[in-house]
Amino acid sequence: MALADLTITDAAAGLRSGAHTSVDLTEAVLERASMTEAEIHAYLTIDREAALEAASGADQELASGHDRGTLHGIPIALKDNMCQRGVETTAASQILAGYRPPYDATVVTRLRNAGSVLIGKANLDEFAMGSSTENSAYGPTRNPWDTGRVPGGSSGGSAAAVAAGSALGALGSDTGGSIRQPGSLCGVVGMKPTYGTVSRYGLIAFASSLDQIGPITRTVDDAVALLQGITGHDPLDATSWAGEYPELASELDAGVAGKRIGVVTEFGGEGYEPAVTAALTSTLDQLSDAGADIVEVSLPTVELALSAYYLIAPAECSANLARFDGIRYGLRLEGETTEEMMARTRAQGFGPEVIRRILLGTYALSAGYYDAFYGQAHKARTVLRNEFAAAYEQVDVLMSPTSPTVAFPFDAKSDPLSMYLSDVCTIPSNLSGDPAISVPVGLDDQGLPLGVQVMAPAMGEPVMFAVAKEIERLAGFDARPRMVQELA
Amino acid sequence: MTETAAWEPVIGIEVHVELATQSKMFCGCAVGFGNDPNTNVCPTCLALPGALPVTNGRAIEWITKIGLALNCEISEWSVFHRKNYFYADLPKNYQISQFDIPVCHDGWLDVDADGETVRIGIERAHQEEDTGKSLHIGDGGRIHAATETLLDFNRAGVPLVEVVSKPDIRSAAQARAYAQTLREVVAELDVSDARLEEGSIRFDANISVRRGPEAEFGTKVEIKNMNSFRSLERAVDFEIKRQIAELESGGTVIQETRHWDEEAGVTSSMRTKEGSSDYRYFTEPDLVPIVVSPAWREEIRATLPELPHQRKARYAGLGVDSQTSLALSSADPQLRDLFDGAISAGADSRSAANWITGEIVAWMRREETDSIELTPEHLAEMLAMIDGNELSASAAKDVLDGLLRGEGTARQVAESRDLLQMTDAGAIESAVDAVLAENPDAVERYQGGEQKVVGFLVGQVMRATQGKADPKAVNVLLREKLS
Numbered sequence: 001m002a003l004a005d006l007t008i009t010d011a012a013a014g015l016r017s018g019a020h021t022s023v024d025l026t027e028a029v030l031e032r033a034s035m036t037e038a039e040i041h042a043y044l045t046i047d048r049e050a051a052l053e054a055a056s057g058a059d060q061e062l063a064s065g066h067d068r069g070t071l072h073g074i075p076i077a078l079k080d081n082m083c084q085r086g087v088e089t090t091a092a093s094q095i096l097a098g099y100r101p102p103y104d105a106t107v108v109t110r111l112r113n114a115g116s117v118l119i120g121k122a123n124l125d126e127f128a129m130g131s132s133t134e135n136s137a138y139g140p141t142r143n144p145w146d147t148g149r150v151p152g153g154s155s156g157g158s159a160a161a162v163a164a165g166s167a168l169g170a171l172g173s174d175t176g177g178s179i180r181q182p183g184s185l186c187g188v189v190g191m192k193p194t195y196g197t198v199s200r201y202g203l204i205a206f207a208s209s210l211d212q213i214g215p216i217t218r219t220v221d222d223a224v225a226l227l228q229g230i231t232g233h234d235p236l237d238a239t240s241w242a243g244e245y246p247e248l249a250s251e252l253d254a255g256v257a258g259k260r261i262g263v264v265t266e267f268g269g270e271g272y273e274p275a276v277t278a279a280l281t282s283t284l285d286q287l288s289d290a291g292a293d294i295v296e297v298s299l300p301t302v303e304l305a306l307s308a309y310y311l312i313a314p315a316e317c318s319a320n321l322a323r324f325d326g327i328r329y330g331l332r333l334e335g336e337t338t339e340e341m342m343a344r345t346r347a348q349g350f351g352p353e354v355i356r357r358i359l360l361g362t363y364a365l366s367a368g369y370y371d372a373f374y375g376q377a378h379k380a381r382t383v384l385r386n387e388f389a390a391a392y393e394q395v396d397v398l399m400s401p402t403s404p405t406v407a408f409p410f411d412a413k414s415d416p417l418s419m420y421l422s423d424v425c426t427i428p429s430n431l432s433g434d435p436a437i438s439v440p441v442g443l444d445d446q447g448l449p450l451g452v453q454v455m456a457p458a459m460g461e462p463v464m465f466a467v468a469k470e471i472e473r474l475a476g477f478d479a480r481p482r483m484v485q486e487l488a
Numbered sequence: 489m490t491e492t493a494a495w496e497p498v499i500g501i502e503v504h505v506e507l508a509t510q511s512k513m514f515c516g517c518a519v520g521f522g523n524d525p526n527t528n529v530c531p532t533c534l535a536l537p538g539a540l541p542v543t544n545g546r547a548i549e550w551i552t553k554i555g556l557a558l559n560c561e562i563s564e565w566s567v568f569h570r571k572n573y574f575y576a577d578l579p580k581n582y583q584i585s586q587f588d589i590p591v592c593h594d595g596w597l598d599v600d601a602d603g604e605t606v607r608i609g610i611e612r613a614h615q616e617e618d619t620g621k622s623l624h625i626g627d628g629g630r631i632h633a634a635t636e637t638l639l640d641f642n643r644a645g646v647p648l649v650e651v652v653s654k655p656d657i658r659s660a661a662q663a664r665a666y667a668q669t670l671r672e673v674v675a676e677l678d679v680s681d682a683r684l685e686e687g688s689i690r691f692d693a694n695i696s697v698r699r700g701p702e703a704e705f706g707t708k709v710e711i712k713n714m715n716s717f718r719s720l721e722r723a724v725d726f727e728i729k730r731q732i733a734e735l736e737s738g739g740t741v742i743q744e745t746r747h748w749d750e751e752a753g754v755t756s757s758m759r760t761k762e763g764s765s766d767y768r769y770f771t772e773p774d775l776v777p778i779v780v781s782p783a784w785r786e787e788i789r790a791t792l793p794e795l796p797h798q799r800k801a802r803y804a805g806l807g808v809d810s811q812t813s814l815a816l817s818s819a820d821p822q823l824r825d826l827f828d829g830a831i832s833a834g835a836d837s838r839s840a841a842n843w844i845t846g847e848i849v850a851w852m853r854r855e856e857t858d859s860i861e862l863t864p865e866h867l868a869e870m871l872a873m874i875d876g877n878e879l880s881a882s883a884a885k886d887v888l889d890g891l892l893r894g895e896g897t898a899r900q901v902a903e904s905r906d907l908l909q910m911t912d913a914g915a916i917e918s919a920v921d922a923v924l925a926e927n928p929d930a931v932e933r934y935q936g937g938e939q940k941v942v943g944f945l946v947g948q949v950m951r952a953t954q955g956k957a958d959p960k961a962v963n964v965l966l967r968e969k970l971s
Contacts, residue, residue: 202538316770
């Protein structure tokens, strides 16, 4: 297997057995990027020299016996909404064109401390608002499985890079499914951790109460390893969990025998592609055969989740994005007055979807509308949380499709509402703050990846990973995009 | 009631107090006045993309202290909100503030004005952050004609406590007294520099007038830009008169914000508030609720110092007259400690207060020093020596000088400076006899009915004894001998 197609776990083993060096791995993914980027456009920035320098440093450390663990010397991509000191960070927006942060996000610091090699900044929907990466101001990312189709979003660049072999793993951010849905559409593992377990410091905020950074990898083991490298309390993030963290891998090989798995009945039917439903059904059958107890669970309030999300997330983003005013950094258009300068800068600097959400959120928070919109949405969120909590009294994990559809063609969802429906299965876990993971289980008859989602209660990562790993084992999914097979 | 019930002003005051914590409200930047522009800044207070706020626990302790000093209820659990508005000196274009659940609410403050004590209700005191400062360049610094605006974010994110009074204030003098008293409290708590001239304490007033205490509130006007207590009083007074004149001439008061022009002595319209501004408040999702547990609250309460009005009341209880107690309660804290110490050491409270606010303050001013070596025990000792006729009032001033310079106990100073009064009756009597013998003319005049000549004779005895005889005793003795 080509070095660029190794799992993190295998690459880490090879670094220690002397099969290859970090420089070999890094050159391999950079080489792969040089072959795929013209078509895929997974990256907004590739920092080739810094990556090779970091790789060489990792090799020296490993050679001298200074072993920082599994991520040491592993090439990783960062979604471009995470600040990396001195490296252009735009969140795929014109308004941040040329912006170089003077500080590292906490996840970046942690990856550096873990010895990872940072390859570059992956493309996304502008400010992580979208489900296809078509909203990037710098052009869309294409799906390595079919370059006529989207990779999903908003972490489309991260998922496409991992699928294409231009990174061994990547970080994405997930506000309503932005890690899991592109993971599903690109045939890779995408995982959203429990809210508060990965620091948001240095993540360019979309919706603060929903945003969470997580891993995108080729295997569940790799997701555990990458999450291990970035999780933990951070005093710079007031919402960071300060209590005990579960041992992520503690149940990893426990299988599913005796576990109760709930199938959310509301996630199915109209709008779900038959192949998607079939993939879930066959996965559940396999799990049942492996000894799991499959039960149907109804969460009636998930029907309101999408509506609640599209009030809460825009409301928060309307304030979070207010700082982009042309005064201190980024784009500035001149104006006769300060107000005119701000208005012109924002009108020019933000793309249409970002403007739509700022307007939605501003409206939802306005006097006279607050109670009917934002206030109601919060009530729905509370009810939904309680429903999830009650469900987890009955079952260990919940399951659903990750996305109602496989990867769709470009411009197929130009109507915003149809695009918003892409996240119908993933949004509830953001509202509840619980962890969830998408695991690839197969391909549809067009050769496009299919994923299933496993959801667990807060801090339930160990059981979630256990079920995910069993799904992965039972599915035996090891297909790679044709373009990758041809290159390798 | 028909026609003319007298106009009654209804005034509420908002006070912004910058806390003098070491670091800002939501980041580790230093809080300081007068640093070079944009030197106390970081990703968080500059609102760089991705940066997050973390609450300064010391600020929460201090706002709780302020709330307790203002007799407020302290919320066990309160939340930060985002107050959204676009302004160049507000880096995030929202201010982290509090909305429906402030840290402190429902308190009061007693203030003295127009010869009476009035209790002004405190609606709330909430925690927020300060903005940066704009400097408008070109055309005299006026915002609308400026060609450039420079921004300094050193102040952005400095902890700010907003104290909102109830509309209980009824005159310009009360408004001033309220502001002054509140400043004294904050200064006493040592949580703010509380300097008007540096903007670390700022006042806005909401004013309306109505026909008598039973009438509905009138339309209120907010006035800004009062930079001293005097300008606050003048501005409120002006605005009350302006509104009354407006209404009496058949006009209406419009709800607006008005700017106080100190030089012209008038308020002028800044902008009309169409309804109230819509700040689209919502819970700050980057922060967790503020928790002040009852246990922590009581710990904080235990650290409260004696507040100025409490001190005045205590002094009054000790028999100190109101003017002296006012002087003492606002005196240098070391002098108040000296007073309390002297009382503990047995001194008479009135004498101690008089000596401290009189001679000691005068000495410090004359010597241009804040440093005094006087101990409470020595002051008490000196006062006892005066009572025991061992020191004359004038000799005591001399002793005090020695005590303030640390020359020893009162007795040691009196001895070394040779200031003790003569207490030996025989010695005084022989001095008196000698003076009478030397001044037969005076004796004759006295016996001829010229009483006032005794003064001359007392003076002669004092001279003969180098001032150490007790003049009262000499006087009595002389009259005995002459009669």
